Amino acid sequence: MKFALVVNEGPYQHQASDTAYHFAKAALTAGHEVPRVFFYHDGVNNGTRLTTPPQDDRHIVDRWSQLAQEAGLDLVVCVAAAQRRGIVDPDEAKRNGKDTDNLADHFRISGLGQLIESAIQADRLLVFGD
């Protein structure tokens, strides 16, 4: 079965991203597919590589990147939500005249069309938010 996940909240302030991550892990372990996770609203903050939690805390951003590397998840960050919150890839940084970029490995910036596409292609759509 194909699961599409949406994360609407940032890391470390809400459990949404943790629950989505553990759900994705369990789904993959059970042999299902999680083709895409869409990060929307404050959820885009899950995609900054500058995140540096204390060493004894979970690294929510790296954890997503690693899962994407292992299982081929497509981690998509909403472009409009990302620009408002200062989440930029090299292309967006250049286009907006920023001096750096901060999008984490295995994340990409795209639009709401990707969310609609996952909703159509997946068997189930689960939303994790406030």
Added chain:
Amino acid sequence: MLHTVNKSPFEKNSLRTCLRLAKRGSDILLIQDAVYAALSATEWTEMMMDAVNEHRIYVLEPDLAARGLSRDRLIQGVKTVGYDGFVELACRNDPVQSWL
């Protein structure tokens, strides 16, 4: 349809709304702070005991444990599941409604 609720009834009325609108015999999964709803001897226990008779009520066990609560505090008839059980519930039900 699988209903997931993530807020404590002490904080928000999403669970009450869910219970009012869910079809009889639905699967309802309590995650995050919603696990507090399944505790016995609270002001929500009576509502939840009715809910257990009408629906299948599940609690995400890791979220219960994360809040220092154990299964023996739960209302009778409430089932606990892990993340694997959450995935199974999502497979069995189409669609999944997140009450946010």
